[in-house]
Amino acid sequence: CGFGEREVALVRSSWDRLMQNIPHYSIRFFTSIVEIAPVSKDMFSFLRDSDEIPLNSPQLEAHAVKVFKMTYESAIQLQEKGEVVIEDSTLKHLGFVHVKKGVLEPHFEVLKGALLNIIKEAMREKWSEDMNNAWSTSFDELATAIKREMTFSV
Ligand code: HEM
Ligand code: ISQ
Incomplete structure (x- = not known):
């Protein structure tokens, strides 16, 4: 309902913009997450060991x-x-990884x-x-699929 070509085009145009500067936007993405929920910093193997969000981290x-x-x-x-x-094996894997890392329902928000x-x-x-x-x-649709696979369910 309400998801058509126009919506896909809106998502595609912003996806293109993000891809033009991944190093910048990926750091902004993690910085924003850690600002909103500081505890999540220790969940990520590549953030845990430094005080700052690392620059130039391929991981x-x-x-x-992703x-x-x-x-x-x-x-x-x-x-x-x-x-x-989402392919069943991928979904099972994602559910498993997130449960193992201690991800909880509110983290998705x-x-x-x-x-x-x-x-x-x-x-x-352009926004x-x-x-x-x-x-x-x-x-939301993607998160619901992953959460369904996690033990706390939705
Ligand atoms: C790992 C996707 C939500 C925390 C991953 C991986 C993918 C992924 C593809 C890599 C799995 C692998 O190593 O094979 C997603 C998607 C999400 C989502 C599509 C939502 C729609 C979340 C949330 C959190 C989270 C809400 C918690 C803040 C993590 C952590 C890892 C991970 C800690 C492991 C990173 C590491 O290697 O240290 N996620 N994720 N994810 N995700 Fe998510
Ligand atoms: C959650 N899971 C995988 C990757 C991520 C990247 C940025 C923020 C949260 C994430």
Whole structure:
């Protein structure tokens, strides 16, 4: 409902913008998460050992890209299939990793807030409520699939 080509185009345009400067936006993404929820810093293997968010960390960038990319792909699936479909083994793996790292339900809202902040920051005058809603819906559908796989469920 309400997810069509226009929404996908909104998500795609901001995804393109993020990809133009991954080192910058990935650091902004993690900084935003750690600002909102300082405890999450110790969850990430590549953040735990330093006081600052590391610059030039391939691991940090790769993780940020994964979240951006999976959310973007969820938008495409919502348009094409009306739901987010993730391969079973991938979903099982993601559920397992997040439970093992101690991720809890409220952390997903933190991550969502940080993601939406970055989109707004990256898009500046091109940002719109509709764009925000398109990212928000894609993230929620993706997060629901992962949470369903985690023990606390939804
Ligand atoms: C790891 C995606 C939500 C914390 C990962 C990995 C992916 C991923 C693809 C790598 C798995 C691997 O190592 O094979 C996502 C997506 C999310 C999400 C798509 C939401 C839609 C969260 C939340 C938190 C979180 C809410 C907590 C703040 C972590 C941590 C790791 C991880 C701590 C392990 C990083 C390390 O290697 O040290 N996530 N994640 N994730 N995620 Fe998430
Ligand atoms: C959660 N899981 C995987 C990667 C991430 C990158 C940035 C912020 C949160 C994340």
